Amino acid sequence: MAEPGSADGRIEGFLDLDLDRARRRGAPEAVLCDAKTVPQVAAIAAEYARLCAEGRTDLGPVLFTRADAARAEAILNALPEALHAADARLLAWPPAPPEPTGGLVIVACAGTSDLPAAREAELTARYLGRPARLIADIGIAGLHRLQSRLPELREAACVVVAAGMDGALPTVVAGQISAPVVALPTSVGYGVAAGGVTAALTMLSACAPGIGVVNIDNGYGAGHLAAQITRWAPTAKE
Amino acid sequence: MAEPGSADGRIEGFLDLDLDRARRRGAPEAVLCDAKTVPQVAAIAAEYARLCAEGRTDLGPVLFTRADAARAEAILNALPEALHAADARLLAWPPAPPEPTGGLVIVACAGTSDLPAAREAELTARYLGRPARLIADIGIAGLHRLQSRLPELREAACVVVAAGMDGALPTVVAGQISAPVVALPTSVGYGVAAGGVTAALTMLSACAPGIGVVNIDNGYGAGHLAAQITRWAPTAKE
Amino acid sequence: MAEPGSADGRIEGFLDLDLDRARRRGAPEAVLCDAKTVPQVAAIAAEYARLCAEGRTDLGPVLFTRADAARAEAILNALPEALHAADARLLAWPPAPPEPTGGLVIVACAGTSDLPAAREAELTARYLGRPARLIADIGIAGLHRLQSRLPELREAACVVVAAGMDGALPTVVAGQISAPVVALPTSVGYGVAAGGVTAALTMLSACAPGIGVVNIDNGYGAGHLAAQITRWAPTAKE
Amino acid sequence: MAEPGSADGRIEGFLDLDLDRARRRGAPEAVLCDAKTVPQVAAIAAEYARLCAEGRTDLGPVLFTRADAARAEAILNALPEALHAADARLLAWPPAPPEPTGGLVIVACAGTSDLPAAREAELTARYLGRPARLIADIGIAGLHRLQSRLPELREAACVVVAAGMDGALPTVVAGQISAPVVALPTSVGYGVAAGGVTAALTMLSACAPGIGVVNIDNGYGAGHLAAQITRWAPTAKE
Amino acid sequence: MAEPGSADGRIEGFLDLDLDRARRRGAPEAVLCDAKTVPQVAAIAAEYARLCAEGRTDLGPVLFTRADAARAEAILNALPEALHAADARLLAWPPAPPEPTGGLVIVACAGTSDLPAAREAELTARYLGRPARLIADIGIAGLHRLQSRLPELREAACVVVAAGMDGALPTVVAGQISAPVVALPTSVGYGVAAGGVTAALTMLSACAPGIGVVNIDNGYGAGHLAAQITRWAPTAKE
Amino acid sequence: MAEPGSADGRIEGFLDLDLDRARRRGAPEAVLCDAKTVPQVAAIAAEYARLCAEGRTDLGPVLFTRADAARAEAILNALPEALHAADARLLAWPPAPPEPTGGLVIVACAGTSDLPAAREAELTARYLGRPARLIADIGIAGLHRLQSRLPELREAACVVVAAGMDGALPTVVAGQISAPVVALPTSVGYGVAAGGVTAALTMLSACAPGIGVVNIDNGYGAGHLAAQITRWAPTAKE
């Protein structure tokens, strides 16, 4: 554990990395990039590089989330070997995920437009050590798409379901399986569905139990929760 | 048609019944009771009784909607032969619905708690001249209930779908049938679903096309719209 | 019907087209473009081109909705003969609508600014096989404009009414005709009317029955619903 | 004028009547009763009685608004000669309104349920010295009711329009007359119209200019504003 | 009056100008530009030019509101002599306002940032024939600024008060004068005040009577209402 | 499994129990009582009694949630041996929970007022087969209360955290432990916290990952999800 008050990870008046998190919570801190300036993101990446150069071996995998092109470039400057999954706006360092243990995480999404959040969830679960798989475009406007995937969905120890618009998919999935569902509302939609609030409300109101909801577009949080949930489940192949 | 300015249906400073509506719209005016005082409701019922006594034969069927026990009693006082469906909070006068014509209206509801609005829709469609049927408790937490009813739902020329909570049922139904769906959000629910706004938003955001939404708990409006939609469809048995 | 699990229309981890929809619902799936990336839209158009080249004859007419210039270009690249109605942000393939059957759909809009959504509704109804016509700029600030069009509006078997700002036009129209009204709120407006939520609320609250509301700016949904509603009505000339 | 700091109308730690208001604004302070306890209302009425007994002749007419039966009784105890209009929840003291001057105020309401707010507006205008008249139940679901009243509405120097539900009536009225319109949203309605917020938003978004909106159910404020607006207009008969 | 159905002002499928409005309402239709495309605005300006060239003399003054640089240029192309007040985003044609009659309109604004809406109100009142004056920057954070202007404000027959942020100025002004107040919320503000909704709510909730509220940033509507209100008041010098 | 279309659990036009749920999901259907009438609740309890009398042994444990005194009495009439936990508004039938398996569920609540929802969660987890424990009153206004309980909280395989008001407790707990957190917002609070929406928003916005949120006051859903999450964890003592 980092001693309180020690210098590691702290830049006075600017930053205080939670380097103790992996020990305390089982998963290291992630860096949310989009509310930080490019120089701030660069400084954080540099601090991780510095700590690593000083021999800290307990830092990773560090995830940089919601990173646009400019922020990704700043991170890759300091940590050139990091993996960059542009479709998920995510960077991971070190680049290789750990050997998977625990139960299978399946991330299902209602439509093609939900892919960025869904991919962020899938990669997060994988970097936190779980086998993970993605199933796309099974929205409920055509139930046969979902039904043809039910056997596969029932293999999972936890299913993350991403949906925008009416956000109804998690209810339907949860009603068909015994594993817990992490509902991931996305900002996909327009009119009263714009921004994802309607999807979030629908998921909180789900008439099927067994659903835990995360913030809109919070693929990282969904994948993190799924990784925690599946920790004790029998290990599955990806 | 009532002459504009004529006395029929008008009580100066209080009331001006739209007696022309049946001619103009194909369905007579209904009386929304819950925002009126008991004496106001009584006076309106008395005016209909008076007009009828004066030989007007073009008034009915008049529907009194959202009537609690006190308002129902006031109406039955003036129009003792009226039908009173307490579960739908509705009174109809004259009591017998017209001989059904046009396509079948099916009213489906997600849960037992949605029955009052669903029944109001069913009765309205029937009093406006359509064959009508009710299917209860087919919410999407258990899809097999809905699926076992699909053949029946596909007989309808229009399906009214009532749901509270997450309001997801209309999307799923609309995705499986070719008839138009009237989505009827209900105020059933608690937490973020309380009052029915979440259900209404979900229905407006439905990822399946072919859905027209009415106000929360507006069973009358849903049944009225369904009756208009099915006017030209091949006549079905109830 | 596409066999569940078959490869047609499915690109694993990305897309699963609902090719069964025309058979099941009477109208094929449409592609909502604005929440998809340009490469995603291009891939979908290419899949349709591929399926067509393989001899599938049951796919169309396919509508691409909410397509900006870049997405339209990507679609036209794959399906060069598609019709592109830029004012409605819509592409249709194959380009010729079917021979019209069923009742007349009239799309009326309150102001010039509502034209994009109104045109999308009109074209959707036409590509789904109905005679369709557009009446523009009959907002209720000057009732004579509406009144001079009433005889025409009464010819329709369904009227789609598009309005932003106060969203009051559908109520007034519905009160004057016997056909059902599809209310289409638009995002036209500013201040408390910005984004169209006020218009949507007004339409849901309409004091005249016979109105089904769709999502804000959802011209496609409005036209689709109107096409379903008018299916059985006596065929009218456009 | 009451001297600042003087005792007239002030009960330390409880009350400080704005006895200067009639001089400063042309209309005396009114007492909003429903947020006050019965003893508080009683104490205020008693203070007016005391001031009157001391010979103050510049106090009235004092209006007590939103008074239920218990508060009305408390007021009548202290000021037994006050007029009590229970339908408007209003008491006026002294009971006789002033001789009317200025332009005619017409208060029009959409439905019977809007009468309480409409009557409060009518009586307020009359007690502030204007000729005033009420026209009930001319909602836009049947335009002929409004149209048959247009000649009468055009006599007014200001029209107050009360409406709940969709709140669309003020727009339609304003579009037909040259006098300013005071839009008075009411809490009449259910579902998304419950409480009157939708009506208020509609009125603020009106596509016709010439409308000033007051708070929901604020009949007093509407009548007060109408009385100010019509002060200079040619005097009309009531 | 334009005959209903006549061609004047109507472009089928696009536009139907309300040329009857000046006769009916005392003020001609204005053209709200920001929700229209540049070609649409250009076509409307051209139609006015055409009508004028055909000898119509009853059209003006026509106001074009919420016009940015591109729309202003399109208007000036068709109507080169129009006045363009860029700070108010307004164009007027013909450029000279009528000789003022009726009571004085004063437009007061809380801060410098409220000037665009305030100027739009001032110019609208002037083009509708009233003497009009602007008082800037008298927000209530420093009451002496308002108090030093009270004698001037008391000369007005109607005061338009524009304010963003907390929107409290109209209440304070209304409490000090006998003329009616038109409250004009502006979108000036940030945080919970962003967009002007808080200001609008404050104004509707004003504890002082005598206030009519218009939509956020609706300077045109405020000026129009003020011009109607002051029509009968003794004529004042500007 | 109940055959689709079979009579078990279905009362036409009223009810269609999801008797297949235990097989499909691992937990039987629960009956949400507060939106149903007393006779409806009585009929459902009677149907369970009837099914049991007919020898069905796969029904339980059935939970009746959100049951007030009248509904509880109706249930106990039909199922006299049911357990009734009035503080949790819950009835369970048969009354004895199954032998616990899987990981420990701890339900922690911020204040005494959150106990009803917390107890409902605790009992649900226990009736779905988990060891479960309750820790009360550890709100973050005094962190030492939470800190003294951390060793205990770290024993759990899942922690349900119930909180009203600011809803901040789940974030703080999640930040200190490695098990997943189910956040249960309660309707405890007043002012902007009334009804629990603020607590729900806070929980969705939590800056610590590892939190899944359920609907406000949905203790049943929280307990159900926790029971699913802990299914595979090493069995703990209660």
Place this chain on the structure above:
Amino acid sequence: MAEPGSADGRIEGFLDLDLDRARRRGAPEAVLCDAKTVPQVAAIAAEYARLCAEGRTDLGPVLFTRADAARAEAILNALPEALHAADARLLAWPPAPPEPTGGLVIVACAGTSDLPAAREAELTARYLGRPARLIADIGIAGLHRLQSRLPELREAACVVVAAGMDGALPTVVAGQISAPVVALPTSVGYGVAAGGVTAALTMLSACAPGIGVVNIDNGYGAGHLAAQITRWAPTAKE
């Protein structure tokens, strides 16, 4: 300080009083009564009585807030000597406030209806050791009432300003004095002001700096904050 884990103030599974608060924060914990049942409130009062009987002398003054008649009776049963201020819904034990030190707290309220919250603030400040005074009914609809009190308000080291409706009073007061203002929105109002959210938004949006806002009707929080703010100010006479 209470040892973490010690029994004082803790009733397992129900309650854990923060007895350390006075040492840590300078003011003891208060008991919010309205979200607790009567037996819960009774148990808490009994626990305080027990602790006192055991010789704890560091507990008070304990405030019981938002207590209705039934809860007050339960408290007085256990702590018969407690002070009960029914108008503020507050009980204090021991009944005598401490000798005042620090700067003067003035609580000003806009109207008579704001008195309950204002009185709660005044009493809280006094029981936390400050000289405190109440000024009632100085709403901004008549500025002279406020202005006549300015010399008095300027004596305070902190002014709590309670207001409902438009919530504009804190801005005006803050603009005239140099002491910090605690803005206390109240739920007094109707229409868009109902519940106090508009007042809270107005206060957060105040165009005058120097204002800190507390929750709606949170007189306790306002008085507590004012007591902290005035701790170091020169002691004033009450």
Place this chain on the structure above:
Amino acid sequence: MAEPGSADGRIEGFLDLDLDRARRRGAPEAVLCDAKTVPQVAAIAAEYARLCAEGRTDLGPVLFTRADAARAEAILNALPEALHAADARLLAWPPAPPEPTGGLVIVACAGTSDLPAAREAELTARYLGRPARLIADIGIAGLHRLQSRLPELREAACVVVAAGMDGALPTVVAGQISAPVVALPTSVGYGVAAGGVTAALTMLSACAPGIGVVNIDNGYGAGHLAAQITRWAPTAKE
């Protein structure tokens, strides 16, 4: 004091600087830049330069807040010696803050992204004459960061706590210290936390007393309030 009506600081129809504010309130007026045009900001800076050139010595320190690069340049043009803190979007003139007096203000922020608002608060407090210090990145997802800073936080006479997302930090801080807390919600966040409203609601709902909330991102207001609060506290070293 500026004489009411005098020309100093007033540009007719545009601006009326509150030059009396320093005398009346103890702190001079600040200029909120982002809602003003660049020429308006330039004119205000020029007016200050002019007043200074005329020998006014009672104007400063003047703060220009929320100034982007273009507005900063305009200010530096007129007042070249002004300090420009780009990270806080703030300019101060004259550039040197006064010698600090009164109690220490500590500004703590939850995350790196909250720095702009936090720095604005810190600089405002310093320019209004207080010793001020910044502590960054002590969000509650890792409590040890906060706990290691508690001794330092307890030195402050007032702590400003800036936080976005869930906005929970002020509650936790307030619960640990005896000084008052100014809660500063920031717009940092996404999904339901976007724009900062959730953070503001959380802070208003804080279950710990002793918190006053300012508008979202209102670092200036927070620093101003903190400076007023700490005026009388024993002077601390920065």
